[in-house]
Amino acid sequence: MNETNTNRRLAAVTTLLPPGMTPEGSRGLILSEALRLFAEHGYGGASIRDIAQQVGIKGASVYSHYPSKAHVLAELLRIGHEEHFRRMRAALLAAGPEPTQQLIAVVRAHVFAHAEYPMLAVVASAEMHALPAEFATPILEVRRNSEMQLLDVIRRGTELGVFNVPDAELALAAIAAMGVRVAHWYAPDNKRTPEQIADVFAQFACRLVGAAV
Amino acid sequence: MNETNTNRRLAAVTTLLPPGMTPEGSRGLILSEALRLFAEHGYGGASIRDIAQQVGIKGASVYSHYPSKAHVLAELLRIGHEEHFRRMRAALLAAGPEPTQQLIAVVRAHVFAHAEYPMLAVVASAEMHALPAEFATPILEVRRNSEMQLLDVIRRGTELGVFNVPDAELALAAIAAMGVRVAHWYAPDNKRTPEQIADVFAQFACRLVGAAV
Amino acid sequence: MNETNTNRRLAAVTTLLPPGMTPEGSRGLILSEALRLFAEHGYGGASIRDIAQQVGIKGASVYSHYPSKAHVLAELLRIGHEEHFRRMRAALLAAGPEPTQQLIAVVRAHVFAHAEYPMLAVVASAEMHALPAEFATPILEVRRNSEMQLLDVIRRGTELGVFNVPDAELALAAIAAMGVRVAHWYAPDNKRTPEQIADVFAQFACRLVGAAV
Amino acid sequence: MNETNTNRRLAAVTTLLPPGMTPEGSRGLILSEALRLFAEHGYGGASIRDIAQQVGIKGASVYSHYPSKAHVLAELLRIGHEEHFRRMRAALLAAGPEPTQQLIAVVRAHVFAHAEYPMLAVVASAEMHALPAEFATPILEVRRNSEMQLLDVIRRGTELGVFNVPDAELALAAIAAMGVRVAHWYAPDNKRTPEQIADVFAQFACRLVGAAV
DNA sequence: AATGAATGAGGCTTCATTCAT
DNA sequence: AATGAATGAAGCCTCATTCAT
Structure with missing residues (x-):
């Protein structure tokens, strides 16, 4: 090492x-x-x-606890992805029907998860490719579900005329990226708390989709 | 493998x-x-x-060409970071004094570089940690310079009242993240061209900093 | 091979x-x-x-037993040098105060060690330079102690007028050399036993220092 | 290295x-x-x-100069052994018929060669085993001849009653050893000149064989 | 005489894993 | 549940040597 x-x-x-x-x-x-x-x-x-x-x-x-090194990674990635998904879903459920509030809630949860568990997030995003395919499938499914939650919010907000985005998928990519990268630079000694970062990034997301704030 | x-x-x-x-x-x-x-x-x-x-x-x-595996990685990372920096600087130089035009130019260059050379970008962002410290220092310096170019644009636009951001560094982090992640999902068979993606992300960046568009 | x-x-x-x-x-x-x-x-x-x-x-x-090839060599050299030192010291302790008896005892132990464990002695003298410096230091210390034991006998005998040598250090070098080289030519099928060789060489050493025999 | x-x-x-x-x-x-x-x-x-x-x-x-690495070693060993032999023979020829003078001459030449060309001597004694057998044979022949020159002096001196040794071969081994090891510790910054060392060691040799000095 | 590029052999070492205890 | 010992595979790298230029 x-x-x-x-x-x-x-x-x-x-x-x-x-x-x-x-x-x-x-x-x-x-x-x-x-x-x-x-x-x-x-x-x-x-x-x-x-x-x-x-x-x-x-x-x-x-090996008395895990049958292989890959199983350890798989469990970590599973925990990471499921926690992330759970938080986004919970945030969405609590947010009410208003698209902007939904976006804020989901982005806050997304960012918050990456700032609170940066190691988990880093491993989840950087070591996915090390996981043998048979372990990856269910985890990628969770990831897709998480993305879909955010994409649906963006699409619905657009359809309702609350958001104004030229390309919903690119908006998803951009907003998701903000949060994912947080894990790579955030450290507890940062002058901002995870909450503050989450708030600012939620605001960024709102602006990005053209929501009135 | x-x-x-x-x-x-x-x-x-x-x-x-x-x-x-x-x-x-x-x-x-x-x-x-x-x-x-x-x-x-x-x-x-x-x-x-x-x-x-x-x-x-x-x-x-x-080993007739490179003294070690790490040297190969170092050369790739150097090329990647220098090309990225060169493009951003060239874009900025061509953009004129207007902050919004500068932001558009820099973000386009940033995103474009990641979409045009996604492998280089992926390796540059994901394998940096594999590089022994003695190779990393000069490359991280280039990276910092690239970031500074974008940060300076954001700060100047904010000081001139053209942009309105609560936290310039977080804005940098968010905008940079968008581009960096492009390398991880973009592929030539994508229905969007690198130019189109760069344009949309530049627009996102403008919105994100609160520039009138 | x-x-x-x-x-x-x-x-x-x-x-x-x-x-x-x-x-x-x-x-x-x-x-x-x-x-x-x-x-x-x-x-x-x-x-x-x-x-x-x-x-x-x-x-x-x-590698379940030694962390590196150098560790194996180091252990061999340590054993060789320590055994050699131990034998010389034991011989000296048993020899009494008379310089000639001390010289005989020490030289016999020196020669005997090289004839009884010729492989250890050959490796100790020929492969020292292959040992990384961090391993060599303590071993060279033991070697120096062994030499000092013999040198002190020669010096004391000279001071007491029992020996007569023009240069104690050269006498040490000559006497030590006789024994060291034994390991390179002695084999169990030799017509002389290690004891016989040790006796003859002890006599040579006595003559060399000008002790009356 | x-x-x-x-x-x-x-x-x-x-x-x-x-x-x-x-x-x-x-x-x-x-x-x-x-x-x-x-x-x-x-x-x-x-x-x-x-x-x-x-x-x-x-x-x-x-490879424009030597057909293999072993050839380089072989040439070095040949030069070393031949030079050594030549010097011993020349010394012997110049020494006259008196056994003690012969011994002094031969030992001086032997020691002197090892002090004047210590690198050659070290390589000759320590790297012989690295030489493929086909190269080693003629060189070992030279070595045997050198030894024989010294052994013959010892034997003749003993037969003539000038020397008194219990075992001529062991005397050879002891005297040869003194000189061989010189190469391992002698350096030009030593306070003694090669000549001085040769003189002292010649005296040691005379004592060792029981010659009156 | 010298060189750049290439190579087959082999060196030391690390690693995930197994298994008897 | 834990361990010491062992292992096959593989990794990075060095080396003596060859050969076309």
Whole structure:
């Protein structure tokens, strides 16, 4: 592991995984430490032995908890994507019928998730390609659902004449991108809180779609 | 190499490297094929032998042209970042003094670069962390310069009262993100041309900073 | 490995390592077989795979026991030097205060060690330069201590008028050399026993320093 | 090449090869630089490219002068052994019939050769085993002849009653060893000149064989 | 005489994984 | 649940050597 090559991807973060998603004992520790290492060095750059060492066990012992390294990554990506989807859906459900309010709610949730769990988000977006195809399919499905939630908001707002976008899919791409990249530069020592960033980005999204604010 | 795991990151692309940046002969071929493979499988997922095989030489022969695998990556990242910077600067120089025109020009260049050389852009953004620190420093400097060009436009437009942004750095982050992510989803078979995408994203950027359009 | 180039350095030997210094199991076997091969072909001429094959395991398995090839060499050199030092010190302690008796004791121990463990001695003297500097320091310290033991005997004998040498350091060099080279030509099929050689060389040393015998 | 591992074998020396033995031009330079590098890092530790670089040419160009790396080593070993033999024989011829004077002459020549060309001597004694068998045979013949010259002196002196040794072969081994090891510790910055060392060691040899001095 | 490019062989090492304990 | 030992595959890289230029 390249110790001199640290933190070019992501600064230190304390909360790694959403509460309630982490298993007990070694199983959970493996997940957190794998996340930390995958975020820092990439999936290929962190070995089973590295992870085990962080946990305080030996490499072989990891296999008492996960059948393979890919299973660990898959679980992380699943947790990340599901948490992200859940938050967006919950935000949307609470937002009421007004398209602008919906957009604000969804973008806030999207951005917030990436700022609150940046390691999870970085791994989810940067290490997807390391996941064998059989693991990727259901996770990509979740991702597509998340995107669809946002796309539907944009489309509906456009149809209702509240938004004005030349190309809904490009608007989706642009708005989604803002949030995704947050995970790559946000660190807890940033002078803005995740909430503040989420608020500003929600405003950006509204402007982007031409909503009156 | 995970053959079943192909193309989850990026679709096929024809032009890999900016003209004039590619050396002649094997040296240039190594660069292109490494780019293709790094984009597809990641730096760690593509071996020297894989690259050599694409070029039609043996692994050991790669070392007649580059002293290490990291040097190949470094050259790709340097080309990518310098081309990106050059385009943004050229666009800015041609744009005249009007902030909105400047923003449009810079964002178009930014987006266009990511759509025209998506592999280079993907590798530049996703494999930076694989580069040993001694190679990274000068490249990160170029990256910072590129960002500064855009940030200065945003700040000046804001000071002149042409733009209205609550937080110039967040605006930069948002606008930059849009373009960066283009490389991850754009493919030549997209129904939009790079120009069209660049135009729409430039419009998004203008809206985002509150410029009258 | 150059099979036609065998045994130009040293003839076959049965006991390789001092008893009590060899670890159990594969760890110990690796040490003995590495010693045999390093003595025969040099450090650079014996590969990890060669060693592993002699042990009956695969190359990768060597790394379950030693973190690198250099560590194996370092352990061999450490054992060799420490055993040598220990024997010389023990001999000196048992020799009483008389300089000539001390010289005889020390030289006998010195020669005996080289004749009894010729492979260890050959490797210790011929492969030192292959050891990375960080490993070499403590070992060279032991070597210096061994030399000092002999030098002190020579000096004291000279000061007491029992010996008569023009240059104590050269006497040390000459006497030490006799013993060191024994490892390069002595083989168990020699018509002399190690004891006999040690006795004769002790006599030579006495003559060399001008002690009355 | 391990730059931090320098000079653990031998200190810096200016004259590398006996005058008249070095070919002109690149051919000679290759020989000297190979000697320097083989002495420092061992035959296996110095590559053809390393040698070429010291000479100021490329690795491939070495093959315009020597058909293989082994040929370079062979030439060095041949030069070293022949020079050594020639000096011993010349010394013996000039010494007259008196055994003690013969011994002094031969030992002086032996020691002097090792102190004046320590690199050649180190390589000759430490890298012999790296030489393929077909090259080694004639060189070992020369070595045997050199030894015989000294052994014959010892035997004759003993038969004539001038010397008194319990075992002529062991006396040879001891006396030869003194000289051989000189190459490993002697450096031009030593406070003794090669002549002084040769004189002292000749005296040691006389004492060792029990010659009246 | 020298070189750039290429190569086959091989070196050390890491890694995910297995299995008996 | 954990471990030490082992392994096959593979990775990066070095090396002596060849050959056309």
